[in-house]
Amino acid sequence: MKAAVIRFPGSNCDQDCFFALNRVFGLATDYVWHKDTALAGYDLVVLPGGFSYGDYLRCGAIARFSPIMKAVREYADAGGLLIGICNGFQILAESRLLPGALVRNRSLHFICEHRFLRVEAVDNPFLNRAVTGQVLNIPIAHGEGNYTADEATLDELDRNRQVLLRYSDALGCVSDASNPNGSARNIAGICNAARNVFGLMPHPERACGASLGSADGNIIFRSILNSLGVSAAA
Amino acid sequence: MNFHLSLPPDPEITPALIAKHGITPEEYERIRGILGRDPNFTELGIFSVMWSEHCSYKNSKPELKKFPTTGPGVLVKAGEENAGVIDIGDGWAVAFKMESHNHPSAIEPFQGAATGVGGIIRDIFTMGARPVFNLNSLRFGKITGEGGGVKNNRRLFAGVVAGIAHYGNCIGIPTIGGEVYFDESYEGNPLVNVFCLGVLKHEQIARGAAKGIGNPVFYVGAETGRDGLAGAAFASRELTEESKQDRPAVQVGDPFKEKLLLEACLELLASDAVAGIQDMGAAGLTCSTCETASRGGTGVEIDLEKVPKREPGMTPYEIMLSESQERMLIIVKKGFEQAVVDIFEKWDLPYAEVGVVRDDGMMRVTAGHVMVAEIPARQLADEAPIYHREAKAKPAAQPLASIPSTDLREALPRLLADPSIASKQWVYRQYDHMVRAGTTVLPGSDAAVFIVREADKILAATSDCNAIYCALDPREGARVAVAEAARNLACSGAVPLAVTDNLNFGNPHKPDNFWQLRECVEGLAEGCRAFDVPVTGGNVSLYNESPAAAVDPTPTVGMVGLIFDAKHITTSAFKTAGDAVLLLGDLGNEMGGSHYLKVLHNRKEGIPPRINFVKEHGLHESLRAMIGLGLVKSAHDCSEGGLAVALAESCICGTETLGAAIDFGATDMQPEVLFFNESQSRVVISVAEANVATVLALLKERETPARRLGTVTVGGPEAELVFKAGSADFRWPVADLRKAWYDSIPTSMAE
Numbered sequence: 001m002k003a004a005v006i007r008f009p010g011s012n013c014d015q016d017c018f019f020a021l022n023r024v025f026g027l028a029t030d031y032v033w034h035k036d037t038a039l040a041g042y043d044l045v046v047l048p049g050g051f052s053y054g055d056y057l058r059c060g061a062i063a064r065f066s067p068i069m070k071a072v073r074e075y076a077d078a079g080g081l082l083i084g085i086c087n088g089f090q091i092l093a094e095s096r097l098l099p100g101a102l103v104r105n106r107s108l109h110f111i112c113e114h115r116f117l118r119v120e121a122v123d124n125p126f127l128n129r130a131v132t133g134q135v136l137n138i139p140i141a142h143g144e145g146n147y148t149a150d151e152a153t154l155d156e157l158d159r160n161r162q163v164l165l166r167y168s169d170a171l172g173c174v175s176d177a178s179n180p181n182g183s184a185r186n187i188a189g190i191c192n193a194a195r196n197v198f199g200l201m202p203h204p205e206r207a208c209g210a211s212l213g214s215a216d217g218n219i220i221f222r223s224i225l226n227s228l229g230v231s232a233a234a
Numbered sequence: 235m236n237f238h239l240s241l242p243p244d245p246e247i248t249p250a251l252i253a254k255h256g257i258t259p260e261e262y263e264r265i266r267g268i269l270g271r272d273p274n275f276t277e278l279g280i281f282s283v284m285w286s287e288h289c290s291y292k293n294s295k296p297e298l299k300k301f302p303t304t305g306p307g308v309l310v311k312a313g314e315e316n317a318g319v320i321d322i323g324d325g326w327a328v329a330f331k332m333e334s335h336n337h338p339s340a341i342e343p344f345q346g347a348a349t350g351v352g353g354i355i356r357d358i359f360t361m362g363a364r365p366v367f368n369l370n371s372l373r374f375g376k377i378t379g380e381g382g383g384v385k386n387n388r389r390l391f392a393g394v395v396a397g398i399a400h401y402g403n404c405i406g407i408p409t410i411g412g413e414v415y416f417d418e419s420y421e422g423n424p425l426v427n428v429f430c431l432g433v434l435k436h437e438q439i440a441r442g443a444a445k446g447i448g449n450p451v452f453y454v455g456a457e458t459g460r461d462g463l464a465g466a467a468f469a470s471r472e473l474t475e476e477s478k479q480d481r482p483a484v485q486v487g488d489p490f491k492e493k494l495l496l497e498a499c500l501e502l503l504a505s506d507a508v509a510g511i512q513d514m515g516a517a518g519l520t521c522s523t524c525e526t527a528s529r530g531g532t533g534v535e536i537d538l539e540k541v542p543k544r545e546p547g548m549t550p551y552e553i554m555l556s557e558s559q560e561r562m563l564i565i566v567k568k569g570f571e572q573a574v575v576d577i578f579e580k581w582d583l584p585y586a587e588v589g590v591v592r593d594d595g596m597m598r599v600t601a602g603h604v605m606v607a608e609i610p611a612r613q614l615a616d617e618a619p620i621y622h623r624e625a626k627a628k629p630a631a632q633p634l635a636s637i638p639s640t641d642l643r644e645a646l647p648r649l650l651a652d653p654s655i656a657s658k659q660w661v662y663r664q665y666d667h668m669v670r671a672g673t674t675v676l677p678g679s680d681a682a683v684f685i686v687r688e689a690d691k692i693l694a695a696t697s698d699c700n701a702i703y704c705a706l707d708p709r710e711g712a713r714v715a716v717a718e719a720a721r722n723l724a725c726s727g728a729v730p731l732a733v734t735d736n737l738n739f740g741n742p743h744k745p746d747n748f749w750q751l752r753e754c755v756e757g758l759a760e761g762c763r764a765f766d767v768p769v770t771g772g773n774v775s776l777y778n779e780s781p782a783a784a785v786d787p788t789p790t791v792g793m794v795g796l797i798f799d800a801k802h803i804t805t806s807a808f809k810t811a812g813d814a815v816l817l818l819g820d821l822g823n824e825m826g827g828s829h830y831l832k833v834l835h836n837r838k839e840g841i842p843p844r845i846n847f848v849k850e851h852g853l854h855e856s857l858r859a860m861i862g863l864g865l866v867k868s869a870h871d872c873s874e875g876g877l878a879v880a881l882a883e884s885c886i887c888g889t890e891t892l893g894a895a896i897d898f899g900a901t902d903m904q905p906e907v908l909f910f911n912e913s914q915s916r917v918v919i920s921v922a923e924a925n926v927a928t929v930l931a932l933l934k935e936r937e938t939p940a941r942r943l944g945t946v947t948v949g950g951p952e953a954e955l956v957f958k959a960g961s962a963d964f965r966w967p968v969a970d971l972r973k974a975w976y977d978s979i980p981t982s983m984a985e
Contacts, residue, residue, distance in 0.1 A: 016670060
């Protein structure tokens with residue numbers, strides 16, 4: 001079992017993801033440079049958060065043209081597990097590996113804080129250790145996390161149960177008051193139709209222990225290990 | 235491709251041109267003496283930036299020598315390099331420093347603050363350390379009420395916060411704490427002091443010296459442009475109405491480029507190819523070449539034709555004085571040039587071999603085959619004139635005749651809503667304060683606490699300065715600043731390691747300003763000796779004057795400490811209803827310089843609280859001992875707003891609010907004084923009811939004054955904070971207090 005963390009120029013959560021996978025969960029993990037072109041032998045690929053290429057165009061818009069992205073697409077098309085966190089989610093959306101787009105927060109401010117998330121579906125490799133309706137406490141940190149898609153796409157996401165996480169309050173109530181950034185239908189994370197590609201704005205790698213204020217991010221890593229047939233260390 | 239420079243004929247060196255460069259006739263004679271001839275135009279520019287206060291500390295150096303700078307843990311001393319380095323055990327060390335970007339932020343708040351962050355981060359990774367967190371200490375004019383000044387202050391505040399967020403968030407270094415104050419004295423001249431800390435192994439310490447005759451000199455990072463021309467000189471003048479025209483002296487930051495530069499430099503430093511490294515900050519290429527040569531006892535020769543340039547036609551003067559950001563100078567060991575090429579190609583960063591280390595002590599600058607500057611490096615870098623400025627004491631603050639009374643029920647929420655005391659969530663929510671997954675105490679507690687996973691160490695850090703005290707009594711105010719910083723660390727469970735300071739004062743040519751500087755430096759030095767913490771470096775920012783007057787003297791103290799066990803990490807919020815509330819220290823009675831007087835009566839007067847270091851140090855030792863025994867559930871120091879504000883904050887600053895029932899017992903103290911005095915050496919703690927007797931007995935044994943004040947009560951919508959003093963009884967719904975405290979800054983900023 002081996003995981004890859006892709007490093008784009010400007011990635012800044014790459015070391016945090018590596019630490020969570022390798023040090024917390026004991027998974028063999030490699031960094032893969034964005035100029036590389038192959039992704040052979042990996043069971044999990046992570047697109048970490050950060051500001052790829054400075055996000056000077058739209059977030060993720062330049063990273064999608066990185067040499068490694070061809071291999072990432074082929075890997076995902078072959079059914080490999082792919083997770084994009086924050087900027088990684090933005091890259092997945094720009095690459096059309098996930099539908100929709102992430103635009104400026106409605107407050108126009110960058111927002112960094114712990115948020116409650118309601119688990120919407122568990123029949124996927126990323127949340128199979130959670131229960132539907134469970135509330136997770138995981139931080140967000142983004143300026144452009146406002147998920148947007150046309151109504152037809154949003155309906156289809158709902159119909160296919162591709163929305164995996166929604167912003168909620170501590171009791172799991174989803175409302176405008178529990179929406180930090182203006183995301184359509186309070187969407188915090190979605191998967192593709194084949195359910196092997198997951199994009200989310202919250203940072204599970206920042207919620208891997210009580211010392212960080214929450215260990216709820218572990219449930220996502222444990223679910224991934226579970227679906228890969230590995231018993232989790234942490 | 236690279237652009238060619240242009241070599242226009244030099245303008246004639248006239249007295250007017252010399253004066254325009256801020257060089258006095260005496261300094262000009264000194265330059266002539268060093269060169270043995272008149273300087274040319276480029277050389278005049280080089281001297282003007284290197285001999286500015288910002289680079290040479292010519293007005294403050296004799297004062298800075300008063301700081302204690304040595305200690306068993308000091309690996310790199312203050313002033314030796316870009317930042318001091320302190321041992322934290324197990325082969326690990328920290329490099330940290332604070333620096334100001336006040337003037338640029340006054341003119342262009344977003345870029346001014348952003349490039350301040352970029353500069354301090356470079357200072358840290360230049361040392362070979364990986365930057366792991368930032369703090370900042372910010373001061374603005376008032377943001378509440380009406381008037382054009384208020385609007386402008388809000389614009390500056392919003393711009394500075396956005397600029398810090400822009401740079402820190404993008405580069406991926408968490409901004410985990412600091413302080414923000416609002417006071418009329420900063421109107422038009424905000425203070426933006428930024429702090430960065432990095433970690434490294436002892437053997438990774440990098441030096442900014444040009445060692446090894448014949449070693450090649452590389453320029454790496456962003457191309458040189460015309461931005462930030464002579465910024466160091468600009469920072470060493472007073473701000474005036476015309477300062478807006480100095481906007482070209484403000485640099486433009488590119489945090490993405492700095493992220494690449496940071497990674498590339500750390501990769502190169504790990505490769506054994508580097509003989510010396512120095513960032514290009516203030517005074518850019520000029521400062522980095524002459525300082526590396528001076529430190530190395532060598533000479534450096536560079537060719538400006540080879541310097542990567544952003545545009546054609548720049549003159550040698552412009553290239554040497556540019557403060558374009560995200561650039562470094564690296565002295566590479568001969569034979570290792572390919573390592574630079576490989577690593578900087580990998581990171582898609584510009585690089586160029588621009589020169590060579592020589593043995594003759596000269597800083598020699600050519601443009602192709604034309605010599606454009608030739609100056610003895612050591613004399614340029616280290617022999618700026620030193621001035622012993624005239625100091626004249628301000629009249630001593632007078633004791634308060636009486637304490638004006640107020641509607642006490644209203645006074646507490648009004649103090650909590652004062653932007654200097656109010657929640658800073660509006661600020662730190664905009665900063666990514668969790669990247670690097672180590673922030674274990676979130677912003678808003680007494681000190682920020684961060685777990686450095688590389689080293690498996692827990693660090694606590696705080697920045698403190700009550701400038702009202704310093705305005706009323708600079709020496710005592712500075713002593714209190716050190717004590718408060720150490721107290722904040724103690725409340726978090728940490729032992730102080732070392733201090734960095736940022737001295738923000740007015741024009742030193744005015745004797746009363748210089749007196750304030752000297753008093754504050756001596757006060758800081760006394761404080762640092764009392765807590766046995768060396769000063770590892772810092773920054774001096776003078777000429778902080780707006781058209782109205784000088785800022786209040788503001789010697790910001792950044793203090794870093796170590797927490798030995800995760801179990802010792804302590805925060806300021808009450809934890810559980812039923813816990814006992816204890817006061818360590820006395821009830822106090824000093825109202826001079828208090829926020830009560832300032833916020834409720836618009837008076838900045840009286841004699842500020844005195845500090846007794848022996849008492850204060852004993853308090854910290856006792857508190858840490860209790861924490862070590864696992865007896866302390868929360869600890870919060872009493873500072874602005876006194877005991878009442880400290881108790882209210884412990885109720886409202888946690889994720890869930892709690893109430894408290896406090897009984898001061900029979901007292902003949904005026905309630906205003908009892909609630910809001912700011913006497914020092916006091917901490918509010920909460921402990922489990924079952925441990926009260928043990929704690930009080932232990933404190934008695936240690937001769938730390940302590941008393942039980944009351945009990946933490948239930949939270950929820952019905953929660954109340956109750957103060958009983960004799961027959962008087964005051965009650966506040968905790969929800970109202972929290973709202974006053976929490977909504978204050980967002981409400982002001984939405985207006």
